[in-house]
Amino acid sequence: MNDDKYNKYLDKNIYIKSTLSIIWWMILGVIFIFCTIMAFSVIFSVFEGEEGAFETWILSVLIAIGTAYPAIRLIKKIRYMGFAIRFSKVLTKMDKPFIRISEFEDDIEANELVSPYKNEMLSNINGAIKYGYIRNCTIEFHDSVPVIALEKKIVIDKCPHCGAPVTGVYDASYICSYCGNKIVDVIEKK
Numbered sequence: 001m002n003d004d005k006y007n008k009y010l011d012k013n014i015y016i017k018s019t020l021s022i023i024w025w026m027i028l029g030v031i032f033i034f035c036t037i038m039a040f041s042v043i044f045s046v047f048e049g050e051e052g053a054f055e056t057w058i059l060s061v062l063i064a065i066g067t068a069y070p071a072i073r074l075i076k077k078i079r080y081m082g083f084a085i086r087f088s089k090v091l092t093k094m095d096k097p098f099i100r101i102s103e104f105e106d107d108i109e110a111n112e113l114v115s116p117y118k119n120e121m122l123s124n125i126n127g128a129i130k131y132g133y134i135r136n137c138t139i140e141f142h143d144s145v146p147v148i149a150l151e152k153k154i155v156i157d158k159c160p161h162c163g164a165p166v167t168g169v170y171d172a173s174y175i176c177s178y179c180g181n182k183i184v185d186v187i188e189k190k
Contacts, residue, residue: 008151010088011133018081025074028067035064077131083124084133091137091150097187098140098172099148101125122146156186 011017039060042053091099101121125148128134136151156174157166164178166186174186 007088007092009091009134009136010084011135014081014084014133017133018078021074021078021081025071025078028071028074032064032067032071035060035067039064076127080124080127080131081133084128087125087128088134091134091148094150096172097150098142099150101146101148154187156183159183 039057042057042060122139125134126139129138138149140147140149154166158164159166159176159179159181160183161181162176162179164176166174166176166183168177172185172187174183175181176183
């Protein structure tokens with residue numbers, strides 16, 4: 001947890017959010033289980049013809065269904081939080097401004113951290129960014145390949161060959177739109 005204190009890719013309140021989400025999920029789970037048990041027990045009362053039993057059964061079923069959706073959403077959020085905590089540790093060790101998702105499989109330490117999420121890597125990254133658990137990075141597509149773009153800065157603002165301004169940079173190497181020469185290391189990680 002101390003490593004995450006100064007992790008610029010991780011939401012600083014993620015541990016509070018995850019604890020509150022787990023507590024809220026447990027409360028919803030208890031309500032769901034209680035209402036489900038109550039709905040099943042009231043079924044017997046309906047068959048016996050007790051007055052008001054059917055209304056109680058309907059209410060129990062509606063409350064159980066009403067708690068199921070938020071509980072499922074919370075499970076998804078908790079999964080994104082767990083992913084964000086692990087993934088942000090990998091991002092802090094990367095020294096490039098752009099990382100292809102396939103590169104995580106090549107790095108043994110990174111592969112260990114994110115292996116439980118390997119099959120759904122892109123959707124987990126997207127979800128963690130969407131909910132704000134991972135910050136200072138985005139998903140971009142370079143030549144139809146998904147790439148994680150870390151917080152970056154442009155270090156070369158003029159073409160060294162012709163002096164034209166460097167504009168529209170989206171990759172570490174850049175082709176000058178005026179002279180056509182390739183310029184490397186235009187962007188670096190902040």
